[in-house]
Structure formats: C-alpha cells, structure tokens
Amino acid sequence: MEQSGKIGKEKLSCRGITKSFSSSSGNFEVLHDLTFDVYENEFLVLFGPGQCGKTTLLYMLAGLEECTEGEVFHNGEPVTGPAPSRAVVYQTMALFPWMTVWDNVSFSQKVRKAEKKVIAERTQYFIDLVGLTGFEKSYPVQLSGGMKQRVGIARAYCSDPDVLLMDEPFGHLDAQTRYMMQESLGKIWENEKRTIVFVTNNIEEALYLADRIILLSDCPSQIKKEYRITLPRPRSLVSPEFLKLRKEITEQMNMSD
Amino acid sequence: MRHNYGKIRVVLYGAGTFLVLLSLWQIAAMTSNSEIGFPTPVAVIGRFFHMLSNKVGSYTIWGHTLWSLSRVVIGYLLACVLGVVLGLTMGWFPYVKALFKPVFDLLRPIAPLAWIPLAILWFGIGEKYKYFLIFIAAFVPFTLNSYAGAVRVDRQLIGAARMLGASHSQVFFRIVVPSAVPSIFSGAQVALSNAWMTMLAAEMVRSSEGIGWLIIAGQGINDMTQMIAGMLAIGIVGFLLANGMRLLERRCLVWNNQGK
The missing domain is CATH 1.20.5 (Single alpha-helices involved in coiled-coils or other helix-helix interfaces)
Structure with a gap:
C-alpha cells in the first residue's frame, strides 16, 4: 500500500481476519477478511455505520475475542490473549466501582508490584494529565460520565501500553461533554504520543481525532476505503476542508457496494 | 422545614x-x-425492667441475652467464614463447584430445626449442639449469596483486569471477591435473622440460660408476664442486630451507594 511516508513501523497487523458467530439460525458473519496495519504513534480511527463488528474487531486486536480466521500480530508476535501492552478503554468505562479514582488508575502498576514511589508518581501524573486532580479519593459512582471516562483513559495510559484501543469511549456521553472529551483526548495524545486505535460511528469525532480513517462497510464489515487526514491540529469542526472531507466520507459510507 | x-x-x-x-x-x-391472668402491657414492661437488675434463674435478662448472643456470634462467625469461602470458590472455580455444589444443593433445603435430634445425638446437650444448629442456619444463606455474587461478576471487569495485567489469583482476590461483597451482605442479613431464630429453638429444646430458656421457663411456671418480657427482649435485640448490620453495610459499601 501507499504507506511509505508514514511516521513509524507497524505496531499491529491484521491479516485476513474474519469473525463469525454461530447461532441456532446458522453462522452470522460480522467481519470479513480484513487486512490492515496500525503504525507506531498513529491515531487510527475505525469508522463505520451501525452496530456491526467494530467493537468485536477492537476486542480481537486486544485479544479479548478470538479470530474465526486470520491472525493479529503485535510487534510481529501473534496475539493470543489480553495483555497489558494493549490497553482497552471501554464504551461502558468498565471502572472498578469499589475502587477510588486513585486505585483504578494505579491498578495496573499495583498488580505488577511496581515500586511504591513509581506507582505514586505515575498515578498522579496520569490523573493530572486527564484533568482529575482533586478527585483521587472519589468513587466512580460519584463522578459524571465524562469524568468516569477520563478515569478510563488515565487507567489505560497508566498501565504503560504499547497500543491503546478505544471502543467508542464517548458514545454514552451527551453532545457537549463529547466535544470536550474529544478536545481533551486530542491534547492528551499530543502530550503523550501513543499508538491509538479508536472505534466510532460519529464522523465528526473521527475527523477531529484521526491521522487515518479506515471506513468499514455494514455487515459483514469489510474495508471500504482509507483516508489519510492531514488537517492541522487542533482542528476546526467548521473549516471548509473539514466539511468537505466530512461530506465525502459520509457519501462514501452511504454508497452501496 | x-x-x-x-x-x-x-x-x-x-x-x-x-x-x-x-x-x-x-x-x-x-x-x-x-382464669389465667393475662398480663397488662404495663406489667410486662415493669417486669422487663425488673429483670434488668434481678436474676431469673442464674442471670438477669442482660446475662441471658449475652448467653444467647454469644451462641449466635460463634455459630454465625463460623458460618460466615466457611460459607463465604465455599460460596466464592464454588462461584469462581469450576472444579470446586463440581465437587461441592451437588452436596450443598441436596442439603440446603433441610431446615436447620430438622437437625435438632441428630445434633443432640452427635454433640450432646451442651453448647456445641447449639453452635452447630446456628451454624447450619447461617451457613446456607452465606454460601448461596457468596456463590451468586461470584457468579454474577461483570465479565467486562474481569477482561479489564486481565488486560491491565492481573494474574488469575489477582483477578479472584481483587475483582471477584470485592464485587461479591454487596451480595454477601444481603446473605449476611438473612443469615443473621435465621441464626437468631434458630438460637431460640435450640435454647427452648435444651438449655439452662438464654432468652429462649427464659421464655420456656416462664411457660413451666405459667408466668405469662415473663414469657412476653422475654419476647420483648428478642424483639429489641433482633431489631438492633439487623440495624447494626445495615449500618455496617452502608459503611463498607460507600462505593455502591449513590455518592452518600
């Protein structure tokens, strides 16, 4: 492919992955023969309509779901299960409700039995980074939706992953909070560059955040088209270039195959 | 206002x-x-206060209550430890479930009171048989609710913990156990009222102290006032226990209450 000018080497590689679920009414295919790479420090958005397969695809990258066919490689090694090197930010947040913000964020460091001093520094750093300073002792139930997802992002970052996998992390938030979180995430990522794979069905969100967008078709999902987004950051949601791309991708998405 | x-x-x-x-x-x-004089409430309350400082049998009503409480506490704590351990492991480790769940399911519908004759045969009429009965009464709800708590752990939290690097034992102790605590607490409430009830039956069958004895002794001498005063004590202590447990639950489960 025409990837020559890209920032880094391949982090994740999907080779012909297919996923189908069997039910009483037969096999239901959600992903069909996907092959693509994710490059180092790239912000890749998997964008597509409806509810078909995007989350499943992300879970397969994480190792939380098995491929029916094909394989996922992470730094050349086949992915066989979940690992701290690929942290997931869930749409449902999936915070540990009995732990405070501090304990949620520091969890990965604690289970790895890191040094106390290291744990404290890292945890504080990422809590500060996502703007939750002062809420260290709060429980998730005491936080708003946007704040909860900040905890989710800090928790994923704090485990020092090689790749961050985000599953529609702002899907449950109201529009206003969503804009704020997109802006925050953009800034966080500028400060702490990581390889991010981000799933969404919101075109604005995709265009605001992505270096590259992979447009997926509806069920079973296949790669329809790829877009490299080179608009300067921070992006304006109303610049003519932005709106033009938005129109183009939306039309492409709605076109039947 | x-x-x-x-x-x-x-x-x-x-x-x-x-x-x-x-x-x-x-x-x-x-x-x-x-012909049997039915006591007035004033008489009952009067007797209750009288018994606070005067012995009936070998103890004041305080002493009898302490005896009953000590039996409940011992049987209850034993049931708590074993029930929670069995319930959680049965809920999380398939082989523990395979080993113990069938036996447990077979034994649990047997009411604690049905064990009284056997328990007396095995343990004699002393304290041990009372501990045993109270244990049985509390063990079942503790085990059942711990089991349910462990089974119903949010799978996504398990996945999240594993992707954050938790080992299998860390997943059990840091995720499964704490997320089962609310369910264990509702088991603890049921276990407490079961234990309190069973204690009375055990004392009425055979004992020489305790609130159950107080009531049965009242019957022996046709003293209805003493019986009702004893029942009053049961009510008060039962009420305090249940509320104490609720308070403890609220303390321990701050994270489960809407920000209170």
Whole structure:
C-alpha cells in the first residue's frame, strides 16, 4: 500500500481476519477478511455505520475475542490473549466501582508490584494529565460520565501500553461533554504520543481525532476505503476542508457496494 | 422545614398505632375474666425492667441475652467464614463447584430445626449442639449469596483486569471477591435473622440460660408476664442486630451507594 511516508513501523497487523458467530439460525458473519496495519504513534480511527463488528474487531486486536480466521500480530508476535501492552478503554468505562479514582488508575502498576514511589508518581501524573486532580479519593459512582471516562483513559495510559484501543469511549456521553472529551483526548495524545486505535460511528469525532480513517462497510464489515487526514491540529469542526472531507466520507459510507 | 415536618408526622403516626394497640391490650387485659391472668402491657414492661437488675434463674435478662448472643456470634462467625469461602470458590472455580455444589444443593433445603435430634445425638446437650444448629442456619444463606455474587461478576471487569495485567489469583482476590461483597451482605442479613431464630429453638429444646430458656421457663411456671418480657427482649435485640448490620453495610459499601 501507499504507506511509505508514514511516521513509524507497524505496531499491529491484521491479516485476513474474519469473525463469525454461530447461532441456532446458522453462522452470522460480522467481519470479513480484513487486512490492515496500525503504525507506531498513529491515531487510527475505525469508522463505520451501525452496530456491526467494530467493537468485536477492537476486542480481537486486544485479544479479548478470538479470530474465526486470520491472525493479529503485535510487534510481529501473534496475539493470543489480553495483555497489558494493549490497553482497552471501554464504551461502558468498565471502572472498578469499589475502587477510588486513585486505585483504578494505579491498578495496573499495583498488580505488577511496581515500586511504591513509581506507582505514586505515575498515578498522579496520569490523573493530572486527564484533568482529575482533586478527585483521587472519589468513587466512580460519584463522578459524571465524562469524568468516569477520563478515569478510563488515565487507567489505560497508566498501565504503560504499547497500543491503546478505544471502543467508542464517548458514545454514552451527551453532545457537549463529547466535544470536550474529544478536545481533551486530542491534547492528551499530543502530550503523550501513543499508538491509538479508536472505534466510532460519529464522523465528526473521527475527523477531529484521526491521522487515518479506515471506513468499514455494514455487515459483514469489510474495508471500504482509507483516508489519510492531514488537517492541522487542533482542528476546526467548521473549516471548509473539514466539511468537505466530512461530506465525502459520509457519501462514501452511504454508497452501496 | 416542610420535609422535617413530614418526617415528624410519620413518626407520630407510627407511635399512634403503637399506643392504640397497647391501650387495647391494656383494656382487654384489665376487663378480662379469664382464669389465667393475662398480663397488662404495663406489667410486662415493669417486669422487663425488673429483670434488668434481678436474676431469673442464674442471670438477669442482660446475662441471658449475652448467653444467647454469644451462641449466635460463634455459630454465625463460623458460618460466615466457611460459607463465604465455599460460596466464592464454588462461584469462581469450576472444579470446586463440581465437587461441592451437588452436596450443598441436596442439603440446603433441610431446615436447620430438622437437625435438632441428630445434633443432640452427635454433640450432646451442651453448647456445641447449639453452635452447630446456628451454624447450619447461617451457613446456607452465606454460601448461596457468596456463590451468586461470584457468579454474577461483570465479565467486562474481569477482561479489564486481565488486560491491565492481573494474574488469575489477582483477578479472584481483587475483582471477584470485592464485587461479591454487596451480595454477601444481603446473605449476611438473612443469615443473621435465621441464626437468631434458630438460637431460640435450640435454647427452648435444651438449655439452662438464654432468652429462649427464659421464655420456656416462664411457660413451666405459667408466668405469662415473663414469657412476653422475654419476647420483648428478642424483639429489641433482633431489631438492633439487623440495624447494626445495615449500618455496617452502608459503611463498607460507600462505593455502591449513590455518592452518600
């Protein structure tokens, strides 16, 4: 492919992955023969309509779901299960409700039995980074939706992953909070560059955040088209270039195959 | 202000019903011409306070209550430890479930009271048989609720913990156990009232102290006042235990309450 000018080497590689679920009414295919790479420090958005397969695809990258066919490689090694090197930010947040913000964020460091001093520094750093300073002792139930997802992002970052996998992390938030979180995430990522794979069905969100967008078709999902987004950051949601791309991708998405 | 006023009214209504019932009881007892003298509430309350400082049998009512409580506490704590361990491991480790769940399912519908004759045969009429019965009564709800708590752990939290690097044992101790705590607490409430009830039966069958004994001894000498005063003690202590447990639960489960 025409990837020559890209920032880094391949982090994740999907080779012909297919996923189908069997039910009483037969096999239901959600992903069909996907092959693509994710490059180092790239912000890749998997964008597509409806509810078909995007989350499943992300879970397969994480190792939380098995491929029916094909394989996922992470730094050349086949992915066989979940690992701290690929942290997931869930749409449902999936915070540990009995732990405070501090304990949620520091969890990965604690289970790895890191040094106390290291744990404290890292945890504080990422809590500060996502703007939750002062809420260290709060429980998730005491936080708003946007704040909860900040905890989710800090928790994923704090485990020092090689790749961050985000599953529609702002899907449950109201529009206003969503804009704020997109802006925050953009800034966080500028400060702490990581390889991010981000799933969404919101075109604005995709265009605001992505270096590259992979447009997926509806069920079973296949790669329809790829877009490299080179608009300067921070992006304006109303610049003519932005709106033009938005129109183009939306039309492409709605076109039947 | 208005809110407080409403609260006061609720309390007043409750107290009103209580007073009406007590008055009816008082009037009925005073006008009754039955041969067995039915005690008035005033007499019962009077006797209750009398027993606080005067011995019935070998102890004051404080002493009897402590005896009953100590039996409940021992059987209950034993049931708590074993029930929670068995329930959680059965809920999380398939081979523990395969080993113990069938036996447990077979034994659990047997009411604790059905064990009384066997328990006396095995342990004699001393303290041990009472501990055993109370243990059985509390063990079942503890085990069942711990099991349910472990089974119903949010799978996504398990996935999240694993992707954050938790080992299998860390997943069990840091995720499964704490997320089962609310369920264990509701088991603990049921276990407590079961234990408290079973203690009475055990004491009534065979003992020489305790609130159960107090009531049975009252029956032996046709002293209805003593029996009802004993029942009053059961009610008060049972009420305090249940509320104490609720308080403890609220303390331990701050994260489960809407930010309180």
